[in-house]
Amino acid sequence: MEIIIGIIVIFVAIIIFGKLKGAPDPASMPDIALMQRLQSEEAWITRYLGLPYENRQSVSLKKMYEEKTAYIEQIKLEIVKRQKAFEAIQAEPLKQDSLLPESPNFAITEKALSAAEAGDVEAQLLVGSAYLAGSNGLPQDLQKAGQYLIKAAEQNHAFASFIVAGLYLEGMGLPQDIDKARMWAFKAKALGHPDADQMLLAIDVKRSI
Structure with a gap:
């Protein structure tokens, strides 16, 4: 029980921090920071899904889960965009x-x-x-x-x-x-x-x- 309470306290702290700081726009982030942010957000999702079902029903946690899921999709879209741009740059010397x-x-x-x-x-x-x-x-x-x-x-x-x-x-x-x-x-x-x-x-x- 103490472990579960500890996990919830951590999540509450993350929620408060997230509200204060806000999530940066993926397009404004350097490549390495973008990958690190993706790993961090996916790790949060994994921890959340590992909680007992009843503990996942917190309104604030559920809302944060939805926001982070949407944010992860934004990050992935930005990564794909950069990868395509990179591939175009990489191919250009051969074309020319x-x-x-x-x-x-x-x-x-x-x-x-x-x-x-x-x-x-x-x-x-x-x-x-x-x-x-x-x-x-x-x-x-x-x-x-x-x-x-x-x-x-x-x-x-x-x-x-x-x-x-x-x-x-x-x-x-x-x-x-x-x-x-x-x-x-x-x-x-x-x-x-x-x-x-x-x-x-x-x-x-x-x-x-």
Whole structure:
């Protein structure tokens, strides 16, 4: 009985705090804070549903449950919105072919291949991107793309690390591995890639599905 009373007291405190502070607009929250808020709200729902039935009939608790359920849906919609925007940004370089020479030329690719094999990080990124897009005289080959991009990422190239995280996340050319995707996304962030936080958000969403 004391345990139940203790739980109810906690819920009452949460209700009072929630009324005083208010719930922030999901659209105004940073990616990491958004995921943390989602986890916090879902944890509250789990605790509420774990209460005995008669204790869940409190008018204030039931109202808060309804508000939090609606708020969770708002957060999830915002996450989906950001994920779609992120996917569009991620695909844009391939659509524009921005990583490749303005005039695709097979001789340039041959030089890039030689340089990539010799360990040139920019050439590795160029060749890997060409295989990924099927451009610049090379056929689309996701496995080869993954091989060259990993070589560039291992040399601490921020954008290559970012792309490798995406390949592991989606299982494109590399075996799908959420943990490796997260590892490379963290490396991209450490190296200063501006979209690394969005990649980490996409990974967290994928992990929660």
